[in-house]
Amino acid sequence: MKCSISTQELSRTLAAMRQQSPLVHNITNYVAMNNSANALLALGASPVMAHWKDEMEEMVAIAGALVINIGTLDGQWIEGMIAAGTAAHRKGTPIVLDPVGAGATSHRTETAWRIIRECHPTIIRGNGSEIMALVRADVKSKGVDSSASSHSALDSAKELALKAECVVVISGEVDYITDGHTTHTVEGGHPIMTAVTGMGCTSSSVVGACAAVEPNPMVASTAAMAIMSLAGERAASVARGSGSMQVAFLDELYNLTPETI
Numbered sequence: 001m002k003c004s005i006s007t008q009e010l011s012r013t014l015a016a017m018r019q020q021s022p023l024v025h026n027i028t029n030y031v032a033m034n035n036s037a038n039a040l041l042a043l044g045a046s047p048v049m050a051h052w053k054d055e056m057e058e059m060v061a062i063a064g065a066l067v068i069n070i071g072t073l074d075g076q077w078i079e080g081m082i083a084a085g086t087a088a089h090r091k092g093t094p095i096v097l098d099p100v101g102a103g104a105t106s107h108r109t110e111t112a113w114r115i116i117r118e119c120h121p122t123i124i125r126g127n128g129s130e131i132m133a134l135v136r137a138d139v140k141s142k143g144v145d146s147s148a149s150s151h152s153a154l155d156s157a158k159e160l161a162l163k164a165e166c167v168v169v170i171s172g173e174v175d176y177i178t179d180g181h182t183t184h185t186v187e188g189g190h191p192i193m194t195a196v197t198g199m200g201c202t203s204s205s206v207v208g209a210c211a212a213v214e215p216n217p218m219v220a221s222t223a224a225m226a227i228m229s230l231a232g233e234r235a236a237s238v239a240r241g242s243g244s245m246q247v248a249f250l251d252e253l254y255n256l257t258p259e260t261i
Contacts, residue, residue: 001188001233003226004177005219011258013214013223018044022064022212024205027051027081029071029100032201035246036067039202042253043227045209051076056083064212066093067205068119070111071100078111085119094211094220097121098204103133116164122217124160125169125204128153135160150176154183167217169207171200175225177218184222188229190236196246203228231256 003010023046028036033049040047050059053076060066066088068081088095097119099112112134115121124131128148135156150172157168162180170176175186193199207224214220235248 001186001226001230003186003188003222003229004184005222005226007261009219010223010226011261013210013220014043014227014256014261015258016213017209020064020213021046022209023048023062024065024067024208024212025050025059025063025084026067026069026205026208027077027084028067028069028098028201028205031071032069032198032205035198036202036205038250039253040205040209042250043206043209043256045212047205051080053080053083056080057087060084060087060091060093063088063093065096065208067096067098067208068115068121069098069100069201069204070102070108070115071098071201073108073111078114081115082118085115085121089120094123094208094217095119095121096123096125096204096208096211098201099124099126099130099134100201102126102130109133121164121166123167123169123207123211123221124164125171125200125207125221127171127200131160131168131170132156135163150174154178158183167221169221169225171203171225175229177221177225179218182218184218186222186225186229188226189232192236192239192242192245193232193249195242196249199228199232199249227253227256230261 177184210220231252239245
């Protein structure tokens with residue numbers, strides 16, 4: 001695994017997460033809830049999955065970060081996302097948006113942009129197709145799977161970062177993290193990670209956990225993707241297939257320490 005930040009910055013972020021155990025409020029999809037919660041627990045963070053609009057103000061008030069994932073949308077969930085996002089923005093809580101499936105349907109793309117306009121996310125993390133679809137109306141994604149490489153989406157990511165005034169993360173064979181001016185990269189992971197459902201959504205939750213303890217969103221995002229990449233590499237070396245990969249990945253997150261890094 002190679003990344004643009006120093007091992008000291010990466011170790012410091014992981015150590016802070018384990019020491020502070022930040023509460024990460026996830027409004028995420030049914031498919032990824034269990035995966036994301038277990039990954040956060042393995043890293044020492046504290047996950048909560050809550051989407052009811054009426055409790056958003058109170059939940060956001062105690063959270064260190066908010067992760068909004070539009071994977072399984074409906075009208076009530078969208079209103080909960082907007083309520084949580086606007087409350088988090090007022091409080092100054094880091095917000096991570098995962099625009100799952102943007103470009104697959106117009107409603108998904110429009111919902112993602114509504115969240116961007118009204119909630120002002122700190123970080124947007126998606127695959128190449130999702131990021132490109134938020135910038136170019138002619139781009140269509142294949143459901144939640146990317147048909148575009150992360151590198152091909154880099155110009156769109158820079159444009160989106162400047163337009164939305166946030167950090168944009170593109171996950172792929174090489175992960176790109178940009179604020180529109182500076183770009184970080186993370187190289188590593190393993191192709192078998194794409195055969196485990198919810199891996200991208202999990203990375204968004206890990207980004208949220210890092211953002212809760214690291215005030216620089218570029219450093220937080222790069223550290224999160226490096227953690228995912230490193231754990232993925234180590235898990236793939238012992239996994240026999242996608243099923244054992246899922247379990248091995250959680251084990252590697254659990255056993256990852258600042259000293260290991």
